[in-house]
Amino acid sequence: QVRLVESGGGLVQAGGSLRLSCVASTSIISIYTLGWYRQAPGKQREMVATITSGGSTNYADSVKGRFSISRENVKNTVYLQMTSLKPEDTAVYYCRAVLNANYNYWGQGTQVTVSS
Numbered sequence: 001q002v003r004l005v006e007s008g009g010g011l012v013q014a015g016g017s018l019r020l021s022c023v024a025s026t027s028i029i030s031i032y033t034l035g036w037y038r039q040a041p042g043k044q045r046e047m048v049a050t051i052t053s054g055g056s057t058n059y060a061d062s063v064k065g066r067f068s069i070s071r072e073n074v075k076n077t078v079y080l081q082m083t084s085l086k087p088e089d090t091a092v093y094y095c096r097a098v099l100n101a102n103y104n105y106w107g108q109g110t111q112v113t114v115s116s
Contacts, residue, residue, distance in 0.1 A: 002026055002105040004095045009110030012085055016114070020080040022095030022107055027076055032099050034071055034078040038091035038112075045094070049080060063089075085114045 003025035012018055020036065035050035049069035050058045057069055068081040078095060095107035 002029060002032075002097055002103075004097060004105055004107035006093065006095045006107045006110040009093060009112045011113045011115065014085060014087055014114055014116050016085050017081070017083045018085065018112060020082070020093055020095075020110060020112075022078045024076040024078075024097060027073070029076050029097055030073040032097040032103070034069075035096045035098070036069060036078075036080045037094045037096055038089075039094070039109075040088075040091040043091075048093070051078065082112070085112075087114045087116045090114050 004022050006020060006022045008018060008020040010018060031053050033050055033052045036048040037045050038048050039045040046060065048060050048063055049067055051069045051071050059067060066084045071078045090113050092109040093112050094109045098104045
C-alpha cells in the first residue's frame with residue numbers, strides 16, 4: 001500500500017503561482033509513473049501532468065507552458081509548479097501513483113482556488 005499526501009494548495013489571485021507537493025510513504029514510488037489530476041465542481045477528473053520513472057513528462061493542453069511537473073525520488077516527492085494561474089484552474093488537485101492496474105494509488109487532494 002502506498003500513501004500519498006498532497007500539500008501546497010490555497011487561494012491565489014489570477015496570474016499568481018503555487019507549487020504543489022505530494023509525498024509518498026515509500027521509496028518504491030521511484031518506479032511508478034506519478035501524476036497530478038484535478039477535478040472542478042460539476043466536472044470529471046482530468047489529467048493535468050504526468051511524469052514517468054524515467055522522467056518523461058506529459059501535459060494537458062490547457063496547462064502547457066504554465067505548469068511544470070518534476071519528481072525528487074530521494075524525497076519520495078512529486079511537484080507541480082503552477083504559474084500564470086487562471087480562474088479556470090480552480091479545482092481539487094490530486095496526486096496519483098500508478099505502476100499498473102493493480103498498483104494505482106491516489107492522494108486525498110488539495111484545493112486550489114484562483115480568484116479573478
